Amino acid sequence: MKLRRSGRLVDMTRYMLQHPHELVPLTFFSERYKSAKSSISEDLAIIKEQFEHQGVGSILTIPGAAGGVKFTPMMNENEAKKLFEEIQEVFAKSERLLPGGYLYMTDILGDPRLMNQIGRLFSSIFAKTEIDVVMTVATKGIPFAYAIATHLNVPVVIVRRDSRVTEGSTVSINYVSGSSKRLQTMALSRRSLDAGSNVLVVDDFMKAGGTIHGMISLLEEFQANLAGIGVLVEAEGVEERLVEEYTSMMRLEVDEKEKKINIVEGNYRSYPERLLRPTDYTIE
Amino acid sequence: MKLRRSGRLVDMTRYMLQHPHELVPLTFFSERYKSAKSSISEDLAIIKEQFEHQGVGSILTIPGAAGGVKFTPMMNENEAKKLFEEIQEVFAKSERLLPGGYLYMTDILGDPRLMNQIGRLFSSIFAKTEIDVVMTVATKGIPFAYAIATHLNVPVVIVRRDSRVTEGSTVSINYVSGSSKRLQTMALSRRSLDAGSNVLVVDDFMKAGGTIHGMISLLEEFQANLAGIGVLVEAEGVEERLVEEYTSMMRLEVDEKEKKINIVEGNYRSYPERLLRPTDYTIE
Numbered sequence: 001m002k003l004r005r006s007g008r009l010v011d012m013t014r015y016m017l018q019h020p021h022e023l024v025p026l027t028f029f030s031e032r033y034k035s036a037k038s039s040i041s042e043d044l045a046i047i048k049e050q051f052e053h054q055g056v057g058s059i060l061t062i063p064g065a066a067g068g069v070k071f072t073p074m075m076n077e078n079e080a081k082k083l084f085e086e087i088q089e090v091f092a093k094s095e096r097l098l099p100g101g102y103l104y105m106t107d108i109l110g111d112p113r114l115m116n117q118i119g120r121l122f123s124s125i126f127a128k129t130e131i132d133v134v135m136t137v138a139t140k141g142i143p144f145a146y147a148i149a150t151h152l153n154v155p156v157v158i159v160r161r162d163s164r165v166t167e168g169s170t171v172s173i174n175y176v177s178g179s180s181k182r183l184q185t186m187a188l189s190r191r192s193l194d195a196g197s198n199v200l201v202v203d204d205f206m207k208a209g210g211t212i213h214g215m216i217s218l219l220e221e222f223q224a225n226l227a228g229i230g231v232l233v234e235a236e237g238v239e240e241r242l243v244e245e246y247t248s249m250m251r252l253e254v255d256e257k258e259k260k261i262n263i264v265e266g267n268y269r270s271y272p273e274r275l276l277r278p279t280d281y282t283i284e
Numbered sequence: 285m286k287l288r289r290s291g292r293l294v295d296m297t298r299y300m301l302q303h304p305h306e307l308v309p310l311t312f313f314s315e316r317y318k319s320a321k322s323s324i325s326e327d328l329a330i331i332k333e334q335f336e337h338q339g340v341g342s343i344l345t346i347p348g349a350a351g352g353v354k355f356t357p358m359m360n361e362n363e364a365k366k367l368f369e370e371i372q373e374v375f376a377k378s379e380r381l382l383p384g385g386y387l388y389m390t391d392i393l394g395d396p397r398l399m400n401q402i403g404r405l406f407s408s409i410f411a412k413t414e415i416d417v418v419m420t421v422a423t424k425g426i427p428f429a430y431a432i433a434t435h436l437n438v439p440v441v442i443v444r445r446d447s448r449v450t451e452g453s454t455v456s457i458n459y460v461s462g463s464s465k466r467l468q469t470m471a472l473s474r475r476s477l478d479a480g481s482n483v484l485v486v487d488d489f490m491k492a493g494g495t496i497h498g499m500i501s502l503l504e505e506f507q508a509n510l511a512g513i514g515v516l517v518e519a520e521g522v523e524e525r526l527v528e529e530y531t532s533m534m535r536l537e538v539d540e541k542e543k544k545i546n547i548v549e550g551n552y553r554s555y556p557e558r559l560l561r562p563t564d565y566t567i568e
Contacts, residue, residue: 006293010334013297018400050294094475098452106451106476110441112434116302139422139442146427150396157394158423162446167390168382191378192390 003033008043016047016059016071020123021153025068044069055079057124073151075117075124077269083117084249084265090114091263101207103233103252103261109143109204118249119147122202122230125247125268126152131227132197133157135219137186137211141203144232148202157192157199159215161185167192171221175214186214188222195223202230209243216243234266287317292327300331300343300355304407305437309352328353339363341408357435359401359408361553367401368533368549374398375547385491387517387536387545393427393488402533403431406486406514409531409552410436415511416481417441419503421470421495425487428516432486441476441483443499445469451476455505459498470498472506479507486514493527500527518550 003011012029029040041061048059055076061069075083087108096104108114131152136145137159149156160170167189177184193199201215212229219226229246236253248266255261287295296313313324325345332343339360345353359367371392380388392398415436420429421443433440444454451473461468477483485499496513503510513530520537532550539545 005290006330007334009290009293010297010331011338013294014301014340017298017301046290047294050291054295056298102451104452104475106441106473107439110439110476112430112440113437115430116434139426139444142423142426143430143440146396146399146430150400153397155391155394156396156427157390160423167386168388189390191388192394 003035005039005043008033008035008040009046012043013047016051016069019153020057020071020073020151023062023068023070028068072127073120073123074127075121080121080124080268081265083121087114087118087250088263091261096261097254097259101235101254103205105140105204105233109140112143115143115147116150118144118232119149119151121249121268122148122247123151126200126228126230129200129228130198131200133193134200134202135159135193135215136202137161137215140205144204144230145202148200148230152200157188159186159188159218162187171218173214173217173221175210175217177208177210184210184214186211186218188218193222193224197222197224198227199224200228200230201226202232204232205235206231206233206243206246206248207235208238209241209246212246213242231266233263287319289323289327292317292319292324293330296327297331300335300353303437304341304355304357304435307346307352307354312352356411357404357407358411359405364405364408364552365549367405371398371402371534372547375545380545381538381543385519385538387489389424389488389517393424396427399427399431400434402428402516403433403435405533405552406432406531407435410484410512410514413484413512414482415484417477418484418486419443419477419499420486421445421499424489428488428514429486432484432514436484441472443470443472443502446471455502457498457501457505459494459501461492461494468494468498470495470502472502477506477508481506481508482511483508484512484514485510486516488516489519490515490517490527490530490532491519492522493525493530496530497526515550517547 026037026040030037051057051059057071057073059071090108098104131154133155134145134149135157136142145156169190170187171190172185172187174183174185199219201212203212206212216226231246231248233250233252234248236251247268249268251264251266253262310321310324314321335341335343341355341357343353343355374392382388415438417439418429418433419441429440453474454471455474456469456471458467458469483503485496487496490496500510515530515532517534517536518532520535531552533552535548535550537546
């Protein structure tokens, strides 16, 4: 299909957005549109300028025969802060504190638009980390894991807490929940994770970190490597944290007497060099 | 920010893709780019032509003061068939049959790019159905549900099979699994579904339909309405199906003696009027 610049820009923008972290050879586009590589390069310069100006992400051009163009989704600090404030408002809307110190987040985790943006934020933070797979534990970590994995363009593996795993033979470990001190089990299907994989471990909520610590123990069983830890909400005031280095978006403060909660920013902005610089323009 | 046409096309394409099924007033774009509405209309005509030509989706313009523009993700029959064939190849790659007649699909469900395309296919099929929420049951239905909900721009609710629900008070029902005839329980957090909601019920795998039938019973408890049923893979040769009208993408044929499986197309193409017409051009 021979296309004019306007048509190419629409199609290339869509293509790049839907193929993040993927090296696309320039010949792919020049054959697709029956256009000269020089025209394609000009198109890409326009898209790159827009994406970077708006903080959507960066477009990297790698020259040479094995080269091409690669889109990395990013989020700038302004937008990340706006996203945090939007979620903070959702948190304020209704009663959140559940028995056992749990936090009601089903409405937030169930909103694909919010999760998509949260995924872009975490993929931005881990954009320069080598990641082959995102791991989480069922059930509530799953939307968070997919949102990140979609932007990193890597698969998701889901650890189960029950033994009713219908995925063939499994590797299971026992671990001690950090907050309740109870012995628990988690299991992962043997064929779902390759040895040597670099794994980003994520969960929607972390108290003492026992669950995440359990997943790290599982990684060892599979001879896989820990590439990073991402947490949507961490609980404050934990005496003994089982996990040291992690990135959290939000921190939960609980006033037990007043039965009130407060959501403040997590530590995600301590890694500003991983994010795009703030711009004068915030995307919506 | 004042933008030229080329910059506007990049930004509008991104914006429309990320806000499906949402009515965007033309004034939003004209204020965003400090451009005349007539220019915005011309931009949208270019995007519309590209999207429809490539089967990405349709762009509907609603005139008048309360009007605007709406992007509906679609998938044409050619592309749907290509997607089916791609998944069929993945199925053929390794041993899939697990004890109990289960099917190993973790690699497919764990691939965000495949799930994203599957989600676009189902959102295309249900594009004209009024849907407020997508419901599924934990665990393996979750990625399927999010993929569809993202393209329909509606929230997801997740029914749990266990009682360890940490989401506040729940409504639970007992149901009989259609294939194993065992009594099982499923539960949904009370505040996660409003009365009167139109619910698309989905699951990754359906044998006799007991689980989906259970979710329909739950809908009644919540005074919500069944809007449709979507299934990724259905098992063939089920004597008594508990669910009548559903849309499936794939059908599993099992040769028990030979321990071999075969994946064929489900019934999704019996609704061709819901899909875009085939074009000469297939997107990747």
